[in-house]
Amino acid sequence: MIGCGYVGLVAASCFAELGQNVICIDKDQTKIDLLKKGIAPISEPYLIELIEKNTKKNRLQFSSSFTPHIASSDLIFIAVGTFDPDQKERTDLTAIHTVIAEIAPHLTNHQVVINKSTAPIGTSRTLHNMIKKIAPNIQCSIASNPEFLRQGQAVADFMHPDRVVIGVESEHAQKKLELLYQPLESKGVPLLITDLESAEIIKYAANAFLATKISFINELSMLCEALNVDIRTVSSGIGLDRRIGKDFLNPGPGYGGSCLPKDIQTLIETAEQHNVSSHILKSVMTVNAAQQTRMIEKINLAFAGNLSDKKIAILGLTFKSGTDDMRHSPALVILPALIAGGAQLSAYDPQGMYAAKQILPKEMLYREDVYDAIAETDAIVLMTEWKIFTEINLAQAKKSMRGNIFIDLRNLYQKDKMQALGFDYYCI
Missing domain, CATH: 3.40.50.720 (NAD(P)-binding Rossmann-like Domain)
Structure with missing residues (x-):
């Protein structure tokens, strides 16, 4: 697992809890030193307990070095940040590209490289082409496995997900990832197997829809105030409709975080690149502001x-x-x-x-x-x-x-x- 940030650390700890042997790699030596001492760099319920438990069982390790861990791994997850601190609503692929450039020389045949970072549609295929260019004699597979973790509930979301989305282009990668997620599938968690691009857009579409629900209820609250109607009652009334659902229908000061603003902006830009309108998504951002x-x-x-x-x-x-x-x-x-x-x-x-x-x-x-x-x-x-x-x-x-x-x-x-x-x- 490359990246000991929010996604990488939660995923690594949970995979270890499911019985896998995981090495979590991050270039930040300070972060690695803290993790080796049992100190998590992020605040997330139950995470530190998983780290401590699986570190003691030697199923979870931490390192700042790619060697020798890349060559000896069957699955290599990329879970580095794509949040641009200077342009906060933009996706920055610098970290992902840097990882590919550094791991490609160490890859061996039959490995599967899985992108877990949220990245624009087409990124996984681009990464595979980068690997082929750097290591043309290596036969490895690429996959996309987007995360759907809510901050504050990430461990629970990973261990009890609504679904697991796996985008692949080879039967080998599919079988490897199906085996990895077998403990969850055996508990009734659906595995959705699709192509690379579909997996990537599913992530963006999910976040965009959640943001749309938030902006919808916030805009509706303006009308309710004008009519002297309780928005909470209205929210409950429409949320009880199973076609709509009650989640993300609580009015508030607007959505935020590292995902929804960035993902909506990226989806809008992708639509513009393909001459497709995105009126609803633009309105979602306007209403939020x-x-x-x-x-x-x-x-x-x-x-x-x-x-x-x-x-x-x-x-x-x-x-x-x-x-x-x-x-x-x-x-x-x-x-x-x-x-x-x-x-x-x-x-x-x-x-x-x-x-x-x-x-x-x-x-x-x-x-x-x-x-x-x-x-x-x-x-x-x-x-x-x-x-x-x-x-x-x-x-x-x-x-x-x-x-x-x-x-x-x-x-x-x-x-x-x-x-x-x-x-x-x-x-x-």
């Missing part, structure tokens, strides 16, 4: 347009609960706008504060717990749906505030109950 602007306006409205010297507690910074990932978090758009308006922000997030400190304005203050963040503030803005924020002693919180405004951007609370406690409550 507009939703973040709308949240800024909602907060301003609660203060009658005057944020100057207002002290606001920010509960949650990451783009969703269960992760420390700040990439494309709505907080990156909303909070700088509040600071620019003169607000003083004190924030608490169970996992995201270290990352937030690196990228949010220096004026941000960070607190050790929820109640420290809330104390002596004029308002609370709930940004992320962490479970801990549903367990706040609201009477205690209100008593410690100097104001009474509560702006719930995740609709975690009920309006009548909040008003009964004396809060001036705003939600979506």
